[in-house]
Amino acid sequence: MAKKLKVGIIGTGFIARGAHIPGYKSMPDEVEIKWLCDIKPEALAESLKMAPDAKTTADYHDLLNDPEVDAVSICTPNLMHLQPALDALAAGKHVLCEKPLAMNGHEARQIVAAEQKSDKVFQVGFQTRFSGEAQFLRKYIDSGAMGDIYYARTQALRRRGVPGWGVFIDKEKQGGGPLIDIGVHVLDLTLFLMGHPEPVSASGVTWNMLGKNPDLYNGWGDYDRTKFTVEDMAVGFIRFANGAVCVLESSFMANIKDDPFGTTILGTEAGAEIFYYQDQRVRIYRDDNKELFDLTPRSIPEVKNSHVAEVQAFVKTIKEGAPSLVTARQAMMLNSIFDALYKSAETGKEEAIQLV
Numbered sequence: 005m006a007k008k009l010k011v012g013i014i015g016t017g018f019i020a021r022g023a024h025i026p027g028y029k030s031m032p033d034e035v036e037i038k039w040l041c042d043i044k045p046e047a048l049a050e051s052l053k054m055a056p057d058a059k060t061t062a063d064y065h066d067l068l069n070d071p072e073v074d075a076v077s078i079c080t081p082n083l084m085h086l087q088p089a090l091d092a093l094a095a096g097k098h099v100l101c102e103k104p105l106a107m108n109g110h111e112a113r114q115i116v117a118a119e120q121k122s123d124k125v126f127q128v129g130f131q132t133r134f135s136g137e138a139q140f141l142r143k144y145i146d147s148g149a150m151g152d153i154y155y156a157r158t159q160a161l162r163r164r165g166v167p168g169w170g171v172f173i174d175k176e177k178q179g180g181g182p183l184i185d186i187g188v189h190v191l192d193l194t195l196f197l198m199g200h201p202e203p204v205s206a207s208g209v210t211w212n213m214l215g216k217n218p219d220l221y222n223g224w225g226d227y228d229r230t231k232f233t234v235e236d237m238a239v240g241f242i243r244f245a246n247g248a249v250c251v252l253e254s255s256f257m258a259n260i261k262d263d264p265f266g267t268t269i270l271g272t273e274a275g276a277e278i279f280y281y282q283d284q285r286v287r288i289y290r291d292d293n294k295e296l297f298d299l300t301p302r303s304i305p306e307v308k309n310s311h312v313a314e315v316q317a318f319v320k321t322i323k324e325g326a327p328s329l330v331t332a333r334q335a336m337m338l339n340s341i342f343d344a345l346y347k348s349a350e351t352g353k354e355e356a357i358q359l360v
């Protein structure tokens with residue numbers, strides 16, 4: 005039997021218990037969870053129920069100093085991504101870091117620089133790419149069936165969906181609101197489908213008019229409205245070097261009918277959309293012999309859990325010595341786009357996107 009990959013998990017809250025630990029546990033012959041780390045004893049106790057043989061600590065340096073640890077998952081709040089990521093790479097560990105990569109582009113570029121000096125796999129936690137729908141549409145686009153992609157509209161909108169737990173409403177610890185929390189997922193999906201064109205500038209608008217209102221219902225649990233310091237909605241317009249553009253809409257609270265989560269891609273030969281949380285998630289629109297067709301694919305790969313698939317891909321990449329499927333630079337592009345959108349919301353002007 006091949007040597008088991010030994011992993012440590014830094015931060016054992018909701019995303020660790022809901023995604024990373026189940027992902028590693030889906031490969032019992034290939035992976036051993038050796039360490040669990042969290043500053044909250046109650047979080048450690050809950051995660052220990054899932055990985056009872058693991059060692060526990062409140063100091064992530066303990067697991068980084070363990071020579072048997074091959075890889076780490078960083079599942080901490082956004083504020084605590086940078087230093088553990090830098091320290092893990094310096095300690096010679098492979099890294100699976102939760103999204104977003106960092107609080108902002110400046111931090112993200114530091115991680116990219118460290119990744120480039122390392123020979124370790126650094127993967128960022130954008131599980132949507134590993135869904136069957138995303139894999140199908142990426143292959144369809146790669147075949148040339150959609151022609152040149154020139155426009156996208158991507159949406160992560162909630163009618164009443166402010167997370168009532170964690171630090172999601174705290175700008176100092178999170179870096180932003182729905183834009184950086186859920187908008188990051190659909191924008192990553194969109195750039196993945198577009199082939200990651202280089203973003204050059206962005207303009208954006210943010211609002212905070214509903215999130216602080218104590219009279220409004222919130223379906224995701226109550227929270228202290230006086231501590232809501234992030235935007236409740238953001239809209240952005242992003243330009244790319246190849247002439248393509250993307251409109252991004254994201255909200256925690258908006259007076260809308262449904263909660264759309266997905267993207268629409270327009271190409272010269274066809275258009276397509278992926279929208280999760282609905283019965284038919286993928287649709288393709290094209291013209292054939294001067295007739296319009298709405299196509300429903302039936303050969304979409306079955307992926308039961310994209311979070312588990314993401315972790316499995318991380319392990320496979322390490323064992324095969326392959327390049328990362330979700331690089332730090334790709335994730336840094338998102339942070340840099342958000343920097344420009346937030347700055348534009350303040351200045352009222354289109355802002356350049358800094359990638360170096």
